[in-house]
Amino acid sequence: TKIEPVEGTEPGTVDIAVGLEPAPPHTIAGELGYGTGEGARAEVSWTHRNLFPPEGALTLRGVLGTEEQLASVIFRRNNFEGRDRVLTFQAAASNLKRTAYQARTVSLSGSLERQTNIFFQKKWTWSLGGELAASDERDVIVTTGAPRR
Known part of the structure; x- marks a missing residue:
């Protein structure tokens, strides 16, 4: 980034050239951890921030752990049909194992939102979305020890 003052178009003024x-266009992120309740x-x-020009990003995300596995694909289009509108679609599959239950879940979701930002602050922002999820959850009835689905 280079910033320097330049003579303005009006006498006695200065513009800033940036x-x-x-x-x-690519970002790779990672995280490693261990929690006493979640394990490794x-x-x-x-x-990829511009895989679907203009401003269409694709994110692939994966989690591998002793008690959690997840895979997801996220599509995000910035400035969709207008400034500061964001369209997002996500597909995810997960397996979550906790002391109290186990859940295998598949979900599809989408949202459209109007964001504000530091330059074009809005009085009103909004978000509208929906999610379709299917889950197979299993636990144990504490009093009898019988498995429940």
């Missing part, structure tokens, strides 16, 4: 370079966990994600 030179920007685009960031790399590794998460990785890959994002």
Whole structure:
């Protein structure tokens, strides 16, 4: 980034010239951890910010852990049909194992939102979305020890 003052178009004024370079279009992120209640966990994600021009990003995310596994695909379109509108679709599959229950879940979701930002602050922001989820959950009845689905 390069910022320098330049002579303005009006006498006695100064403009600021800003030179920007685009960031790399890909992001790779990772996380490793251990929790006493969750065990070992590794998460990785890959994002391509302009895979579907203009401003259409794709994120692939995976979690592998002793008590959690997840895979998801997220599509995000910024400035969809207007400034600061964001369209998002997500598909995910997960397996979550906790002391109290186990859940295998598949979900599809989508949302459209109007965001505010530091330059174009809005009085009203909104978000509208929906999710379709199917889950197979299992636990044990505490009093009898019988498995329940």
